[in-house]
Amino acid sequence: MTSRSRFNELLSEAPADAEAIEFDERWRTWGDLQRIDAALDEWLTGHGLGAGTRVGIVLENRPEHVGVLLSLIARDRCIVTLSALQPPRRLSEDIRRADLPVLVGSPAALAGAGVLDAAGDAPVLELTEAGIREIEAGSGAQRPTNSSPGVIVEMLTSGTTGPPKRVLLSEKQFDTAISTSVPAPPEDRLFRRGVTLVVTPLVHIGGFWGALGPIYAGRRICLMGKFVLDPWLRAIERHRPRATGLVPAALRTILTEGVPAQSLEGIDVVTTGTTACPPELIDSFLDTYGIRVLPTYGATEFAGAVAYWTKPLHERWWATKAGSAGKPIPGVTLRITDDEGVDIGREKQGLLEIRTAQSPVGADAWLRTSDLATIDEDGFLWIQGRADDAIVRGGFKVHPDAVRKVLESHPAVEEAAVAPLPDERLGQVPVAAVELVSGESADDRSALVDELVALCRQQLLPYEVPVHISVLSALPRTPSSKVSRVDLLELVSADLGRTAPV
Known part of the structure; x- marks a missing residue:
């Protein structure tokens, strides 16, 4: 089952009263998501914006925004992410560069100075919990349609220099990644039990994947605007997940605030990514709560993780491999090369190259990253730094x-x-x-x-x-x-x- 067919199935067949997304401690149902889908699809289809159409969304951690993502994937369109975290001037520049046939956003995001002007003649759709309405932008004339057939999302990411760049994730990349990272949908029913907490911004690959992956697998999600300790703890108490994801800064907050162990009851593992997690922080969390923290390593270009720690790996190897990014996930091959692209083997530092079906250059080609790394004799990946000068601040x-x-x-x-x-x-x-x-x-x-x-x-x-x-x-x-x-x-x-x- 592809991601497009799976989300189409859910939007078409899920009972309207079934719980889908908890937000601000209140459940939104599949009926709410279906109304967003129906309204958006009707408007786009009525304006001749069919399969492959690039639709820009100023993305925020809100249920109606997840509804738009599901709709665009299910109806064979292409998501173009725009960050609501940007100041209005930066957002406006990004909208101009994207050259969109249509723009979607919340009233607050669209109200920023210059944002509507940046849309030019493209129609702008205002998105609220109650629905969608067209608002005037530019002359109101419709731009010529531009499309990205076969692309699920044009994901905004930071470039090494200059303005942010976009990474195009194809249907094949997306489906390969989803098939290796989350359980397959149940064969005899639409949903499975459990709730996944999502606290990372949807506009980043971790949050985007963190929300859509569980929904694909049939799980409900608890969506939060960002990590805030007390609301997060209340969510843990309500849902008692066996696994959850947190960035290192959140792990440290839990430790420094002295959260009692009983508040984290039920959590078996915590995954962490976006930036390197200090081994001493992982050890401290294990010593304090008995919970193993499993680092992951990936990038937007690869639609998510390419190396990880599993609990069995952690139990066997962490004592001697603390600080490693783990081993490649199934279907991923790693190598270390010199500046000329020559494989220099194990135990030597060089540039990390990756080969996987999740790669934008295809399953049979090597793609060079900007990370300096080594691979040891046991196959563990060690990230040693960056070949560029990016500063990674809490995962950003x-x-x-x-x-x-x-x-x-x-x-x-x-x-x-x-x-x-x-x-x-x-x-x-x-x-x-x-x-x-x-x-x-x-x-x-x-x-x-x-x-x-x-x-x-x-x-x-x-x-x-x-x-x-x-x-x-x-x-x-x-x-x-x-x-x-x-x-x-x-x-x-x-x-x-x-x-x-x-």
């Missing part, structure tokens, strides 16, 4: 160049530099330093820092804003005149010893 990628450009747009700044500062909870956080334009006074550095922080908050995503900005007489440089990030971190760390982070 921050590209220093994007932050630098914003800081350098301030008239008092001659040059800026951004570097990753180790952080116990988030892994890394971005910090920055600026060198002033010649002749500019740095007498009131506090006021300038406030201006720079305000500028960053206007133009960057919340997790991209530096946690600290230092104003320096000159940026530290290497003999080749490049900014030395090692020296920069030392200067910023010294500054942090005297000044509270912003």
Whole structure:
């Protein structure tokens, strides 16, 4: 059964009163999702936007947004994800680049300055819990249809440099990934028992997959806007899942807040991904709660995980392999190469390449990642760092160049530099330093820092804003005149010893 046929089956045959998605501690039914599907499909079909049509959605963690995703997959259309987490200016730029024939979003997301203008002449559909309505955008004229036949989703992801890029996940990739990561749908019924908690943003592959995978398998989901400890604990108490997923920052919150073991009763394993989870955090969680934390490694390009830990692997190997990303999932082959793409074998560090049917280049071709890694003699993958300069802050990628450009747009700044500062909870956080334009006074550095922080908050995503900005007489440089990030971190760390982070 394909993902398209499975979601079509659910939208066509699920009883209208069957529970589907719990949100804000209230159940939404399959009838609610079916109404969203019927209204959206009727509007799109009536406007000549049939199979393969690219439909943009400003995606938020809300039940009606999940309903749109299910409908677009079931009706053979293509999802184009847009992040509601972006400031309006960034969202508007993303909408323009996407060149969409139609845009869907919540009233709050569409109300951002410039968002409707960015849609140009494309129709805009306002999505609420009550339904869908068309609102005026541009001249109201319909754009020529553009389509992506055979593509399930154009998933927004961060590029190494420049603007965000889109990864196209084909039907074959999506179906291969779903068949290897979740149970097959029941043969004799539509649903199976149990509830899966989803706290990761749907606009990221972890949340997108975390919501759609369980629904495909016939499970209900409990959808949360984000991880907040007390509502999450109440959800655990209501549903008592055997397995759940959490990013390292959430694991650390549970430990530091001293959550009693009985509050996590019933949980057998926790999966974690998006960023490397420190082995000591995994050990501490196991020692405190008796729960094994299973790291996964993957990427949007591969429609999810390509390496993982299972509970049996963890029980047998963790004591000697702590810190590894685990072993490749079935159907995935890994190798380590040099800069020329030559396989250098095991126990040597190089660039990780992956071959799998989940790959955008096909099942028989190797795809190079930007990760430096080794594979040991027992077949375990070890991620050693990144070949690019991305800062991974609690699972979200921050590209220093994007932050630098914003800081350098301030008239008092001659040059800026951004570097990753180790952080116990988030892994890394971005910090920055600026060198002033010649002749500019740095007498009131506090006021300038406030201006720079305000500028960053206007133009960057919340997790991209530096946690600290230092104003320096000159940026530290290497003999080749490049900014030395090692020296920069030392200067910023010294500054942090005297000044509270912003």
